[in-house]
Amino acid sequence: MRPIVPFRLGQLELFFLSDGEIWLDGGSTFGTIPKVLWSKLTEPDPQNRIRLGLNPLLIRHPERWILVETGIDRKPGEKFRSIYKLSADNPVLGQLAELGVRPEDIGLILHTHLHFDHAGLNTRLEEGRLVPTFPNAHHIVQKQELWEATHLHERSQASYRAENLEGISFETVEGEIEPLPGIRLVPVPGHTLGMQAVEIYSEGQQFAYTADLVPTMMQAPLPYIMAFDLYPMTTLETRKRLYERWVQGQYLLGFTHEPGHPLGRLVHSEKGYQAEPLYR
Ligand SMILES: [Zn+2]
Known part of the structure; x- marks a missing residue:
């Protein structure tokens, strides 16, 4: 498991946490990009799965502790975990404890979207009963995303699990909003229609949590769009709009x-857009 990555953005202290790894089918993860190309970037296992991280973000905001995404659902049991090569426990809880943050200290949770690998730790099992993992947290999600998560169809039903929504009351928002000073929620439709990125700014520095618009740096080139995306052409349009903003604003x-290390930048050259890691 990756250790905590602390970093500063102006006045704000941020911590990239890790909820371990998920192994996903390499072909699905790279969409229409042929394996002869993507296998140069990452090495698949014998089942053709590639290693990906799960990276919730913790923000020490003057008003309260904020979590962007909770972590992955490991409740469905061993067979489910073996499909994605998941360990049994959520390491993110241990990392919060390492920082001296108790689950009840989290005051606000910002959801990019409600897929099981992003919002799965909203709830946990206590003596066979579902309970909210972060009992004092206020949850914010786009209205469209909550609608998608509760109106499933054959293409989306494997991504959402009702047990991750049970007992959670969501505040739904529409469009670009600032729930707290320095924090901006930005709709980034494509992967789902209701997904949002989280932009954070302080003292002239700008940061964006990419959500599944750009899951990893190797997927940053414009055509590297996952087969999981419900609306890939919308992903492409959203990327063009946000990439320009993130490059011009020199966003972290x-x-x-x-x-690996989750921080990087986007660069634009004659080769198109690419991501560059901040640390190698
Ligand atoms: Zn995801």
């Missing part, structure tokens, strides 16, 4: 599924 980027 944090990648949701980056398996």
